Amino acid sequence: MRRRLGFITVGSIVLAALTVAQAPAQAGATAAAGSATVVEARATIHGRPSTDADTAARLSTAYWTPERMRAARPAPMPDGVDAPDGEAADRPGRIGAPRDVAAPAAPRTSTTTLSAAGSGQGTQAVNASPGVGRVFFTHDGEDFFCSGGTINNPQANLVSTAGHCVHPGDGGSVWFDNWVYAPEFTEGEPLHGLWSAKEFTSVEGWVDWGYVWWDFAFVTMHPLDGDRLVHVTGGQGLSVNKSKSFSAMLLGYPGEPPFDGQSQYYSSGTTKVAGAQRVKLKNCPLNKGASGGPFLRAWDNDLRFGYVNSVMSYKFSGNMYGPYFDDDVLDIYTVAKNKQ
Template sequence: MRRRLGFITVGSMLLAVLTVAQPAAQAGATAAAGSATVAEGRATIHGQPSTDADTAARLSTAYWTPERMRAARPAPMSKGVDEPDGEAADRPGRIGAPRDVAAPAAPLSSAATHGAAPAGSGQGTQAVNASPGVGRVFFTHNNEDFFCSGGTINNPQANMVSTAGHCVHPGDGGSVWFDNWVYAPEFTEGEPLHGLWSAKEFTSVEGWVDWGYLWWDFAFVTMHPLHGDRLVHVTGGQGLSVNKSKSFSAMLLGYPGEPPFDGQSQYYSSGTTKAAGVQRVKLKDCPLNRGASGGPFLRAWDNDLRFGYVNSVMSYKYSGNMYGPYFDDDVLDIYTVAKNKQ
């Protein structure tokens, strides 16, 4: 579909995103008409539309056994377009007033407080509490099981996850979105502490889905209730910011899956972001790798509350730097389409 628009020590600066070579620049890439258009897809389980919450929970739990989750591989990144002239023409920037369009919310229950993530090495030595509003994403593509990362967003329906576009769709112009998509918030030591939540609908942008442009590599996923509960009510949710400075103090959270990591617990990376390209940001010198892609760049991180404001998502890594799309009014348009979906 298309239309307009308990404390957890996470480790020292380690959260991982895709360790990938710089995507090859496609010479002469030009702006594609309508690439800011919303792209939407209904989630599927075993290739069939996921329409009923109880059935989705039953089928997802049956499919994603502990053995299958352990065997899932960190998702590779689809070959994306990284061409500065094309980016400037395609996404020149709709930067309005800086806004916090959603505020962080704690869970309604105090149950979302558990798990001890292993400490890592990297920049900084501070203890960082793992967030129940960040989790590991699982999905199937071409009969193979993969994982990414994502963050819960405090939206009006209390049911939203932010992630990378390449964690929901290969960005190849096809109509097939990833299958068997579930979210395991605060996945710790290989355990889904707060259950497996089944995707209901994907909302991304045509610039990623049809063209694979890295500057559009983000998505929002609305989730089915689980046992009658809504996701944000159980885990709490991150806030969402747009049009903020491209240079900000960032906390990145996710699930790295390549050595020295195994994707079984949450890690972090922190530092000050810088502008990259026309509409992207980067965090320099991040020891991150595949599996954390889709995890949030968080500004105004509160280590006691364990939430902040999503201001980008991890997209790809090049030359030691982590990159993500800049969140401006273009992203706000996509969020506005997705935020009230049941």
């Protein structure tokens, strides 16, 4: 049996005020020449490098108790505006041929009964995706959560998310600690287990400068009980260089009222061009906690997968923004996709 994501009208939602995750680089500031440079880091658990899958699973499960997961706060979103000065100079874009660089994949075997509750726009019934999950991490001694999407990469072990869900974007070397992914987290339960991060792959434009047009990352996950993530949950496809105006399904775990982050929610509509290298979905009700959840194109409601074409970054004037996926993003994916 499948329970479907519900919906509510946009007009019934009061959006919470934006908060700033960190002080982003000032609009118009001169960008570093290496903004597109790949930045990589080993994930940590309790501040120590996470190198062994079994140890990572044991420590992560011990730390992320049901009580701790319930108490985690939605991660603050970065501040943003519609067209900051300097964006076009820092990220003019490398838009090549439109490509689907990864195709959606269903799980290798049947999963447990799927369930989720949610919200969105319109009247369609939307199935929850096992390829979208809730992310948990620790920063400065506090526990937070974001969202992410499983990517069908060659090693079957990759999650896409926002840059601000792995690093504060302040130029420092401290990446977020105790990072785990709970695919299809539903009613407070990790239906498919807690998967521990092994390595982060992002970009200097986010990690060193905090520019929202670079606010994306990929996370390599450890196996769990000998299984690889995509084999258990299936995975989303990945698209680059597609039109900036497309029919999008946004999935994630918003955590501010009227949401509580305990189940998967959706919002849908047609994206618009934003700035030089960003897209936006107007009048989106999702809020903090949904950060890192995918903008999905070519959503298949029966398969419950689509193609990740951006990730949720921040809210501005009621609209949800995300970085445009072009060849800059493809370069980062190419580095991350074959990591064991």
